[in-house]
Amino acid sequence: MPSSDILLVYGTRWCGDCRRTRAFLDRHGIPYRWIDIDQDAEAAARVEAINRGFRSVPTLIWPDGSVLVEPSNAQLAMKLGIEER
Numbered sequence: 798m799p800s801s802d803i804l805l806v807y808g809t810r811w812c813g814d815c816r817r818t819r820a821f822l823d824r825h826g827i828p829y830r831w832i833d834i835d836q837d838a839e840a841a842a843r844v845e846a847i848n849r850g851f852r853s854v855p856t857l858i859w860p861d862g863s864v865l866v867e868p869s870n871a872q873l874a875m876k877l878g879i880e881e882r
Contacts (some may be wrong), residue, residue, distance in 0.1 A: 798835060801814040801860060802829070802860050803828055803830050803858060803860065804822070804827065804828065804830070804858070804859055804860065805829065805830050805831040805832060805857065805858040806818065806819065806822070806829045806830065806831050806832065806855055806856075806857050807832045807834055807840055807843070807844045807854060807855060807856040807858070808831070808832075808833065808854040808856070809832065809833060809835045809854055810833060810835070811835075811850060812854050812855065814854070814856055814867055815853055815855045817870070818855045818857070818868065818870055818873065819831065819855075821870050821873055822873070825877065825879055827877060829857075834852065834854065844856045847864060847866070848866060853866050854867070855867065855868070859876070862880070863876075864875070
């Protein structure tokens with residue numbers, strides 16, 4: 798798994814949870830790198846490896862190496878230490 802100093806968000810354009818997650822991050826000004834697993838076979842394989850063979854999205858890899866899969870807005874807010882809005 799590549800190390801990064803920015804949040805990596807793996808997802809697909811057609812996924813409603815991916816759109817919701819990106820909207821949450823955008824609304825709170827959280828920088829991230831979007832990676833569409835439908836367009837990147839290596840990224841799709843990485844997501845499947847993390848999720849025991851499943852293409853579970855969004856899969857978020859944080860700069861500290863922790864992972865959240867299909868997080869709710871409340872889980873995102875908690876991880877970021879911000880008020881959910």
